Amino acid sequence: MTVNLLDFDAEGLAAWFAGRGEKPFRARQVLRWMHRFGEDDFERMTDVAKILRASLASDAEIRGPIPVRDTVAADGTRKWLLDVGADNAVETVFIPEANRGTLCVSSQVGCALECAFCSTGRQGFNRNLTTAEIIGQLWHANRMLGAVKQPGVGDSGERMISNVVLMGMGEPLANYDNVVAALKLMLDDNAYGLSRRRVTVSTAGMVPAMDRLRDEVPVALAVSLHAPTDALRDKLVPLNRKYPLAELMAACRRYLEKAPRDFITFEYVLLADVNDSEADARALLALTRSVPCKFNLIPFNPFPDSGYRRPSAERVRRFQEILMNAEIVATVRKTRGDDIDAACGQLAGQVKDKSRRGVPSRLTFAPKRSAEVSW
Numbered sequence: 560m561t562v563n564l565l566d567f568d569a570e571g572l573a574a575w576f577a578g579r580g581e582k583p584f585r586a587r588q589v590l591r592w593m594h595r596f597g598e599d600d601f602e603r604m605t606d607v608a609k610i611l612r613a614s615l616a617s618d619a620e621i622r623g624p625i626p627v628r629d630t631v632a633a634d635g636t637r638k639w640l641l642d643v644g645a646d647n648a649v650e651t652v653f654i655p656e657a658n659r660g661t662l663c664v665s666s667q668v669g670c671a672l673e674c675a676f677c678s679t680g681r682q683g684f685n686r687n688l689t690t691a692e693i694i695g696q697l698w699h700a701n702r703m704l705g706a707v708k709q710p711g712v713g714d715s716g717e718r719m720i721s722n723v724v725l726m727g728m729g730e731p732l733a734n735y736d737n738v739v740a741a742l743k744l745m746l747d748d749n750a751y752g753l754s755r756r757r758v759t760v761s762t763a764g765m766v767p768a769m770d771r772l773r774d775e776v777p778v779a780l781a782v783s784l785h786a787p788t789d790a791l792r793d794k795l796v797p798l799n800r801k802y803p804l805a806e807l808m809a810a811c812r813r814y815l816e817k818a819p820r821d822f823i824t825f826e827y828v829l830l831a832d833v834n835d836s837e838a839d840a841r842a843l844l845a846l847t848r849s850v851p852c853k854f855n856l857i858p859f860n861p862f863p864d865s866g867y868r869r870p871s872a873e874r875v876r877r878f879q880e881i882l883m884n885a886e887i888v889a890t891v892r893k894t895r896g897d898d899i900d901a902a903c904g905q906l907a908g909q910v911k912d913k914s915r916r917g918v919p920s921r922l923t924f925a926p927k928r929s930a931e932v933s934w
Contacts, residue, residue, distance in 0.1 A: 562619045564593060565698065568743040585611060587749050591818040592748035593621050597698060597707030606711070623695030629703070639699065643668060644913045647685050649728050651696040653704065664696045666738055667729025669910035672763055674783070675795050676828055678862040679728045680769070683724035683912025687734035693741040697723060697751065703915070707730075723753060726761040726781070730766035730798075742776045755779065755819035761826065766810040767871040769871070777817040781824040781855070781890050782807065786834050787842035795834070796853050803847060811850045822851045822888075829875055831868040840881035853888035 565577060569590055576586040588607050592598040599621040601612045624641035627648055631637050637653045649665040668685040670677070676843045697720065703709050723745055725731040732739045738760070744750045745758050759779040762769060768781070786792035791798040802810075816836035825847065829835045843854075856879055857867045870878075875891060882889035 563622050563691045564619050565621055565623060565695050566689055566740075568690070569747050570741040570743075571740065576717050579614070581611065582635055584737070588751045589615070589732045590747070594694075594698065594744060594747075595707070595752075596710055597702045599623075605849045607659070608751065622691065623699045624692050626699065626703075632755065637704075639696075639703070641692075641696065641699065643688065649688065649692070649696075651700060651727060653700055653791040659721040660719050661724060662697060662700050662720045663727045664693060664723060664725050665727030665729055666693055666725055666731040666734050669912065669914075670729045671733065671914060672730050672796070672798050674763065674785075674797070676785075676830060676859060676865060676867050678865070681862075682910040683914040685910050686735060688729070690740040690744075693734075695739055696727075697745065710833075721753075722759070724759045724761065724781070726759070730763055730765065731760050732762045732765040733773065735768050735771065739772070739776050742778060746776070746778075756866050760822070762812075763796050764802050764807045765798070766806050769814055770811045773814045774816050777814070777819060779820050780814055781813075781819060782811060783828075784843075785828050787839055787846050791834060795830075808846065810849055810921050811852075811885045815851060822853050824855055824856045825852050826857060829856055829870050829878060831859070831870040835870045835874050837877060837881060840878045844882065844885050844887065847887075853890070853893055854882055855890055857892045 562575070564572065564575075569586070572590055573583050573586040573620070576589075576733045583606065589604065592604045592607070596892060598727040601619075603619075604612060607615075624643050626639055627642045628640035629637070630640075635655045637655075639651045640648050641651060642648050644851070649667045649668060651665060654661045656664065665688065667687050670680045671684040673680045679848060700720060704719050725738065742760070745753045746755060755776075757779075759781050760772065761781040761783060763783045768927045772778075773782075782793075782797065785795050786799075789799060789803050792804060799807075815821065815823065821842050827834075828844070856875065858875050859865075859867050861867070861869060879889045879891055
């Protein structure tokens with residue numbers, strides 16, 4: 560069976576090469592060609608021995624997710640729909656800004672957590688993405704953006720993709736092993752060489768996995784909070800019934816012991832007349848007073864039949880003001896790419912649901928807007 564080398568982190572690739580009687584430096588060579596240079600043709604790996612190139616070509620491949628659609632928003636946000644087989648597709652979003660470029664990566668086909676306000680969760684769940692499918696999103700984006708390194712050229716200059724956030728489709732910590740392998744590649748100097756501070760994992764609060772991540776690959780952490788009380792969070796984020804807020808706050812404090820940043824980012828989707836009152840803001844301050852943190856406030860991004868509304872700008876401003884008056888950093892996330900359904904909470908892809916929730920996918924492989932590019 561042909562092996563997809565994108566499925567290996569550095570350690571796994573070294574072990575695979577060792578099993579073929581090859582020295583460790585050969586694995587590092589191929590790792591650099593794959594990830595730093597975006598190469599998928601063994602014959603073009605010019606510093607790899609010719610006999611090894613021929614052997615790899617017969618037994619291995621470098622295969623990322625297949626692009627189905629490439630959509631560009633008016634603000635420059637770019638979204639790819641990537642085919643991952645069996646009538647499933649995931650979405651990856653690149654958000655360009657003046658001082659950085661952020662890639663939002665998916666970790667599952669759909670999501671099993673059923674957060675009430677999330678378009679992805681409405682579609683049900685099919686499976687976890689493989690390591691190759693997760694890191695393949697970064698690999699593909701670098702190639703499409705022309706951001707791969709050139710052999711023999713140093714690392715000077717700005718990175719087009721400077722930040723990666725695992726905030727796309729799925730709950731990353733529910734796919735722990737594959738996500739961690741992908742994280743290790745993102746951080747590896749022979750692959751993408753990103754700083755731990757610039758790679759963020761977002762979780763709805765899977766407490767045991769948060770503790771494992773702290774010990775194995777402590778990257779920046781964002782927690783999808785969305786409610787200041789257990790009663791409300793039980794409704795909005797059903798995972799709270801398993802890991803209630805007291806346990807989650809304790810896990811956040813533990814995570815900070817090894818985190819690359821000295822704060823946890825709490826993501827908070829503001830839903831009109833649900834969790835956006837002044838009383839909610841004050842309850843949020845009480846809940847998080849023992850956790851060094853910043854808040855990323857996200858006015859709800861509507862999608863069909865969501866049942867929720869976006870709060871007014873004044874309501875958002877007042878909520879933010881209460882947090883900031885308590886000397887808590889609170890930013891309001893600028894909506895990016897909403898004209899191509901690429902904003903936070905809008906990613907849907909195509910999911911062949913195995914969770915039997917029976918909600919049909921919102922997107923298909925057929926082009927739907929003139930701004931889209933068919934592959």
